[in-house]
Amino acid sequence: MDNTNKKITKLDVEGLSLKSVSLWQITWRRLFRRKSALVGLGILSLLVFIALTCQWIAPYNPYNVLIGVESVKSRQAPCIHLLGCPSDQPQHIMGIDGNVRDEFSRLLFGSRLSLMIGFTTVGFAIVIGTILGALAGYFGGWVDNVIMRLMDVLLAFPSLLLAIAIVTVLGPGLQNALLAIGIVSIPSYARVVRASVLSVREMDYVSATRALGGGTIQILFRRIMPNALTPLIVQGTLGIATAILDAAALSFLGLGAQPPTPEWGSMLGSERNQVFTAPYLVFYPGLAIMLTVLSFNLLGDGLRDALDPRLAHISG
Amino acid sequence: MTTYLLRRFFSSIPVLIGILFVTFALSRLIPGDPCRAILGEKATDKVCNEFIHRHGLDRPIPVQFAVYVGEISRGDFGTSFRYSQPVTRILGERLPTTVELSFAALILSLLVGIPLGIISAVRHNSWVDVLTMFWANIGVSMPVFWLGLMLAYIFALLLKGTPFALPPSGRLSAGVIAPTLADFWGLSVTKGTISYTIIDFIGRMNVLNALLTGNWELLGDALKHLILPAAALGTIPMALIARMTRSSMLDVLGQDYIRTARAKGLAKSLVIMKHAFRNALLPLATIVGLSLGGLLGGAVLTETIFSLSGVGRSLYEAITARDYGIVQAFTVVIAVFFVVLNLIVDISYAYLDPRIRLD
Numbered sequence: 001m002d003n004t005n006k007k008i009t010k011l012d013v014e015g016l017s018l019k020s021v022s023l024w025q026i027t028w029r030r031l032f033r034r035k036s037a038l039v040g041l042g043i044l045s046l047l048v049f050i051a052l053t054c055q056w057i058a059p060y061n062p063y064n065v066l067i068g069v070e071s072v073k074s075r076q077a078p079c080i081h082l083l084g085c086p087s088d089q090p091q092h093i094m095g096i097d098g099n100v101r102d103e104f105s106r107l108l109f110g111s112r113l114s115l116m117i118g119f120t121t122v123g124f125a126i127v128i129g130t131i132l133g134a135l136a137g138y139f140g141g142w143v144d145n146v147i148m149r150l151m152d153v154l155l156a157f158p159s160l161l162l163a164i165a166i167v168t169v170l171g172p173g174l175q176n177a178l179l180a181i182g183i184v185s186i187p188s189y190a191r192v193v194r195a196s197v198l199s200v201r202e203m204d205y206v207s208a209t210r211a212l213g214g215g216t217i218q219i220l221f222r223r224i225m226p227n228a229l230t231p232l233i234v235q236g237t238l239g240i241a242t243a244i245l246d247a248a249a250l251s252f253l254g255l256g257a258q259p260p261t262p263e264w265g266s267m268l269g270s271e272r273n274q275v276f277t278a279p280y281l282v283f284y285p286g287l288a289i290m291l292t293v294l295s296f297n298l299l300g301d302g303l304r305d306a307l308d309p310r311l312a313h314i315s316g
Numbered sequence: 317m318t319t320y321l322l323r324r325f326f327s328s329i330p331v332l333i334g335i336l337f338v339t340f341a342l343s344r345l346i347p348g349d350p351c352r353a354i355l356g357e358k359a360t361d362k363v364c365n366e367f368i369h370r371h372g373l374d375r376p377i378p379v380q381f382a383v384y385v386g387e388i389s390r391g392d393f394g395t396s397f398r399y400s401q402p403v404t405r406i407l408g409e410r411l412p413t414t415v416e417l418s419f420a421a422l423i424l425s426l427l428v429g430i431p432l433g434i435i436s437a438v439r440h441n442s443w444v445d446v447l448t449m450f451w452a453n454i455g456v457s458m459p460v461f462w463l464g465l466m467l468a469y470i471f472a473l474l475l476k477g478t479p480f481a482l483p484p485s486g487r488l489s490a491g492v493i494a495p496t497l498a499d500f501w502g503l504s505v506t507k508g509t510i511s512y513t514i515i516d517f518i519g520r521m522n523v524l525n526a527l528l529t530g531n532w533e534l535l536g537d538a539l540k541h542l543i544l545p546a547a548a549l550g551t552i553p554m555a556l557i558a559r560m561t562r563s564s565m566l567d568v569l570g571q572d573y574i575r576t577a578r579a580k581g582l583a584k585s586l587v588i589m590k591h592a593f594r595n596a597l598l599p600l601a602t603i604v605g606l607s608l609g610g611l612l613g614g615a616v617l618t619e620t621i622f623s624l625s626g627v628g629r630s631l632y633e634a635i636t637a638r639d640y641g642i643v644q645a646f647t648v649v650i651a652v653f654f655v656v657l658n659l660i661v662d663i664s665y666a667y668l669d670p671r672i673r674l675d
Contacts (some may be wrong), residue, residue: 036453093321153334156651158613161631164645166634167343245459251616252461253632268462272621275465286462293456301453 030306039304043295044295050113051228052205058103060092061226062262072096075271076106078103094282100262103281106262107288113263114292115249116309118240125243126236129189130228134220136190137197148194151187160246174263177256181246185239191261192235198226230307237300241293248289264289320666325547328655329442336388340381342647343640350397350638371397377590382646393645398637404644408513411649412520413626417618418611420523420542421550425607430600431555433561437569438588439515448558455555460614464548464621471544482544485623487522493538494525545622549614560603564596582657598668605661609654 002303050057065310066072074188076096079085094103136147154162166180200206201224209223252272257263259270264285271281350373351364359367369373372383393403432452434546436445466631472484483489497519498505498512505512509603519525526535569592570576615628627646634642 038447149330151335153338155336156331156655157336157647158650158654160610160613160616161628161647161650164616164632164635165339165342165643169342208555214387241457244344245457248459250460252459252617265459268459268465272461272465274468279466279469282462282465282469286459286466288455289459289462290454294453297453297457 012245018043027306029301031302034302034305036298037306039298040295040298040302043291044299046278047111047115047292047295050108051067054105054108055147058102058105060105062101063260064101064181066096066102068102072100073282074098074100076304077278094284095278097267097281098274098278102259103267103284104189106267107284108228108262109262109284110267110288111292113174113257114199114244114248114289115262116180117174118244118292118296121178121182121243121247122178122236122239123183125239126189126232128182129186130193130225130232132186133193133228134197134225135188136228137194138201138216138220138224144194147190151190154184156271159242159251163246163250163257164253167171167250172255172258174251174257174261175191181243184246185243188235188239189232191227192231193225196231197224199228213224234300234307237296237303241290241296241300243298244289317667318619321663324659324662324666328659331655333649336385337381339644339647339651340384343388343643344377346381349586369658388648392543393648394641396634396639396641398639398642403641404610404634406642407645407649408447408517410625410627410630412517413624414448414567414612414615414619414628416521417542417545417549417606417615417624417626420546421545421611422553422604422608424546425550425554425557426604429557430561433558434565434593436562437565437607438560440566445479445562449562452555452558455551458551460548460552461617461621463551464545464618464647467544467548484544487538487541487624488534488539489541494519494522494534494538495529495531497525500529543650545618545624548621549618552610554602556607557600560600561596564590564599565592567590568595572673601661601668603665605657608657612650612654 031041041266060066072089072090072092074096075098076092078092078095079089080093081087083090085091088157092102092104094107097103097106132147132151134145157165158186159185162184163180166183167176170176170179197220206219206223210220214223247256248263248268251263254266254269257266259266267287268282268285270279275282348473349364350371351367352359355363363608365374372380373384384394391404393407395401396406399406432448436448439445468484471480471482475481488494497503497515503515505515518528522538523535526538528533569588574587574591574675578584582591612628615626616632617628618624619626619629620632627650630642631646631650633639634646
């Protein structure tokens with residue numbers, strides 16, 4: 001403490017302007033100190049890069065059936081020139097899928113869908129969950145009771161089972177799968193927001209705003225909600241991981257993305273009976289799902305530590 | 317303690333009613349005509365009307381709901397359209413598979429997860445710790461269905477012919493039969509009674525059956541078939557348990573009373589197990605309770621991959637076939653099971669930590 005004070009006075013004396021350090025800068029610095037978070041950020045950056053550039057870096061069109069284009073067979077094993085595959089054969093580093101398409105190109109395009117699934121479902125769940133949680137926490141009483149009991153009911157089902165049930169009602173398809181996963185993830189965000197609202201609702205600065213004539217909306221969104229932001233970011237990052245995993249499971253069961261969409265879960269699902277004859281068609285999509293989920297998990301854990309106010313003494 | 321238990325018990329009643337309502341609503345909202353889904357596309361209107369009337373589907377929705385709740389409270393889950401059998405009987409046949417699988421997965425994850433977590437905490441920042449946490453991170457990120465398929469590929473194909481080969485599907489090898497317990501013990505119980513149901517239920521869990529009848533061949537075969545699905549299903553909870561044990565042990569190991577215990581000369585192992593681990597158990601109870609819900613969800617995928625006819629796979633099949641009776645019954649049973657588990661977790665919390673009771 002003494003040290004910082006001295007620094008400030010010194011800077012003041014010399015007439016230099018003090019650079020303020022925002023919470024985000026501190027968070028970034030802390031995040032960069034954690035190896036695991038860096039690994040997560042690295043994988044994620046690679047994925048985003050692939051998702052943005054796949055139409056240029058993919059060697060083939062992911063929907064193109066190669067019958068008559070090249071002399072390749074359905075479910076042909078990978079052919080990598082560097083690993084001794086004869087150079088007169090076309091290179092397919094992850095092999096050919098059951099419908100004679102290049103597996104590697106499909107895998108690259110799958111990154112777009114996975115990231116899109118993660119962000120849209122969690123975005124949807126955060127918006128709805130925040131509204132519900134804020135209402136429950138701020139108004140209390142029967143509003144709180146009704147909303148939170150409803151959330152309890154949703155939480156009473158294992159999330160994947162509930163998502164399966166909802167998709168069956170809505171009909172299979174990517175959009176409905178996204179909606180189902182969005183719905184089942186609402187309760188965790190509602191809980192996080194409600195807890196933050198409850199913890200600051202009676203604070204003096206909130207009463208002060210009310211005394212100054214601030215309306216409910218202003219109090220809720222300008223005074224109370226900023227407190228819920230950090231737990232929401234952490235929960236959201238980890239939630240993306242779960243959402244991607246659940247969406248892949250739904251597609252695997254044939255309830256999510258439908259063929260020929262290059263989605264990892266559905267690519268894996270359509271080849272699952274060939275695991276003994278063409279294991280590469282099962283291995284690579286699963287590996288891609290795992291790496292994506294891993295990157296969000298590592299980043300989420302890193303953010304939780306970086307944003308933890310209890311660790312504030314470790315200054316940025 | 318009693319007040320706490322009662323309050324906790326009554327607070328779960330609205331949730332139970334909510335579950336009944338949600339399952340009822342979901343099964344009635346499933347698009348498509350149940351009659352033609354069961355009797356085939358060519359069923360005539362006359363046959364269909366009769367079918368709908370027989371199953372009470374022509375009555376007003378609130379009446380259907382009231383009838384439904386009344387029946388469930390009497391333990392009657394109705395009949396399956398598809399199998400024309402009471403749903404409870406189908407449930408009785410399929411549930412033991414899922415229960416056996418879930419418990420095997422849970423036991424596996426506890427047996428591996430807890431020691432790994434303790435070692436990681438005690439040897440904080442050592443290579444064991446780094447490696448364990450690396451694997452734990454991978455473990456929670458792995459899609460269950462992918463892990464299952466890869467395990468099947470490795471153990472059933474790559475290791476074929478070695479002593480490590482394991483079967484990729486089913487519960488028992490051809491020719492191995494689990495005896496009916498009632499017959500084995502020479503008990504005369506009539507079908508339909510509660511004692512028959514319980515004995516039948518236990519008998520359908522192959523491992524338990526083998527242990528009770530002392531049938532070692534059956535035990536070996538059942539375990540062989542159980543290992544791969546249990547490993548696939550148990551990996552995520554195992555990773556969660558290892559992480560939770562580690563962080564909760566790290567919290568406790570930093571406490572003053574641990575230093576005191578060490579300072580007064582107690583052996584390190586005694587301090588770790590008696591002073592530290594017991595206090596680190598509390599957060600672990602929550603994770604175990606929550607994991608069981610995940611296990612039930614993961615059972616759908618695991619049972620599909622390993623061709624096990626358990627509750628999860630039947631539920632999935634019933635949904636695609638619009639078999640209302642099974643969908644309702646199985647979701648209700650799974651959700652109620654989950655609520656009861658959480659109740660048990662909360663109660664064990666109160667038992668483990670006296671401060672909670674007084675709240």
